[in-house]
Amino acid sequence: MTDDAPAIARAVGTGARTTPGDSPVGQPVKFYQVGSFAAGNRLLDEAHRSVQSTLGRTNSLTSGHRACQGCGEALGARYALDAAMRAAQGRMAVVNATGCLEVFSTPYPETSWQIPWLHSLFGNAPAVATGVAAAYRAKGRDDVRVVGQAGDGGTVDIGFGCLSGMFERNDDVLFICYDNEAYMNTGVQRSGATPPGARTATTEAIGREPGNPFGQGKDMPRLAMAHQIPYVATATVAELHDLEAKVEKAMSLRGARYIHLFVPCPLGWGSAPHDTIRLARLVKECGLFPVFEAEHGEVTSVSKIRRQVPVEDYLRLQTRYRHLFGSSEPGGSEGRPDIVERIQRIADANIRRLGLLDETLDEGPPPDGSGGGLSDRAAAGVL
Amino acid sequence: MLRQIEGSRAVAEVVSMCRPEVVCAYPISPQTHIIEAVGRKVKSGELAPCEFINVESEFAAMSVSIGASAAGARAYTATASQGLLFMIEAVFNAAGLGLPIVMTLANRAIGAPINIWNDHSDAMAVRDSGWVQLFAETNQDAADLHIQAFRLAEEVSLPVMVCMDGYVLTHAVERVDLPGQQEVDSFLPPYVPRQVLDPSEPVSIGAMVGPEAFEEVRYLAHVRQLQALELIPEVAGEFAEHFGRPAGGFVRPYRTEGAETIVVAMGSVLGTIKDTVDALREKGTAVGVLGITSFRPFPGAALRDGLAGAKRVVVVEKAFSIGFGGVLSTDVAMALTGLSIPVSTVVAGLGGRPIMGKSLAAVFVDADHGRLGELTFLDLRKDLIDKELARMADRRRSGPTAENVLRDAQSVLPSLT
């Protein structure tokens, strides 16, 4: 708890303490939270607190489902949908593609959805969502909002045709991709969103180029932007306020909207369940997953890296990258520093392209995973 | 009102009168005229409220229909052939979810070789999907069956496919008695769904079901087909009363009294068959016809009744199960279990091959004389088959069959009549 003091001091900007509920009106709040988001929430006025911290949250995906411990997707879905439910004033329906989220949430008696929810197939969620939206429109129920959702496979691969069609027609659907970078539900096979070097069951860590090959894969947020849709955003489960703000923003608009949410998967990545949030934070801080927003094809805001960390800090926490790092045991492998270097170059390129580093930013405590940063947008009170 | 109208247009007229709220389709011959005409009605505001959605594939078209239906809208789509196969996963899904979507299937062959002409391979490919499948004999039938389709679908909560022969019906201009809007309204009440995505009463639709309940859920789909089996004649009866003409039902007998040979078929070929039977009857051959309107659910009892007096049955069908034989005839034979009435299969009209009365007459006479084999391919050009088989026997790299046969067909054509 002692760690909290400097964080709170930074939060109020002046070093003076505020009582819970106070809000530093008119000045950007920048603070690192320690341990839980509740601390951060108490520093904001009620209107700016996270949906998750309110008693009135829907619990769209409620407890009792069978996701693995530390599942980023389960967390992300509840965060995103609860925020969407608040924005839609409870009038919302969700269409879910086949995948972990669908499978762990529905079999009786673990059925966990507390909102109207429809699952049809793996590859058609965007089109089904279009149909739901069309039905509401025909019935004069424009007040009921529609969210479609899928894993990365259901989004960038098998559902891509339907998603692109939904975007191109600018149908009134918010589509959320829960990106855990592989086909998890079928046992961790490679998808078009699997990063280079990562081991999956179909890109084993063997051969000259162990893991997933370089030079492949789809940059889905940018593909979404190319459709010129009203809103595209990326987010991670590490930054709740930022995610909620983006969902809320998306819900304030009509037409096709897309949120690409980074959700660590302890089972598929070989990471500790307690590292889910840490990984989601590190992936942004190292530059591998740029967090930004775009409107009508133009980037409108980027979430700056507070202090850059080498990709190695992020990679080392996951056994899917274990083959890249040598072992200290006698006769152990030397690892593949060349591949780590290539991954670093990808991060560097992202940072350059989106200007993710900003020298003028305050320096906070190192993002070692024990603390966390609100994005600048959220921190500036644009919640 | 009587009108000279293209089959597709007639279907578009009645579909619009059924007031679909979401129409979503992807173009494929020979379905295009139907959706173009419905689209025009939506765009002009004549059909409202209705959302007409142009999608990127048939898979999306059926998926949009699924979403729309689950959200409580009356949903309509149309397709054919490759389009039906492209959406097949969603076709099964719609039935599994019990969503009362109505779809026109403008029957067309399935490739390869790609072929846009009529046969029933597409409908047969999804016969086990759980959809109700009704076959139209004429354009009047096609129009009338669509009105019944929405009634049936919504009452039993199952999707219904109205099959009409591509080109033969879809593109044929003939006289059709089109109903008025009020007549349709008083026959077809607004859609009241059994399950709906409603924020005021949240439900999960499409949950995963394991071995503990899957068989039961599947069985209930079968039960709903059996309910449709009861409902089909009821709806047909009501329709006749309401619109003043018969349509729908299970089967339609034609000159079966005293017939020793009864020909069974579905769709527009029944017209040619009836003409042939008329001619044969005049010459004293005791042939009759039993047309099937409802293929799924399969009206086994009605068939058994209709065929019980025959000495033999000939099933003329526009599809076959490669490596086995007839599809429809297998079902017919099942319906006749224990009656020792032999069933012959005549595969005809594949890929749009014209079904000639002369050829049918020869087959029916053969049947009448007890000479017809179990499986006959009508007007099959044995010369072409033999040539390709010889080529294949001659060398390993005999080349693409379709191209070979086509070349032979063109070069041999003048010498044949």
Ligand SMILES: Cc1ncc(C[n+]2csc(CCOP(=O)(O)OP(=O)(O)O)c2C)c(N)n1
């Ligand atoms: C047409 C079809 N192909 C394959 C599958 C098998 N399948 C089900 S879920 C899934 C992977 C899902 O991956 P993703 O969309 O990334 O979601 P995740 O499970 O990782 O959350 C696969 C391959 C299927 N259900 N349907």
Ligand code: SF4
């Ligand atoms: S495999 Fe991954 S995505 Fe699936 S439930 Fe487990 S942690 Fe979540």
Ligand SMILES: [Mg+2]
């Ligand atoms: Mg995935």
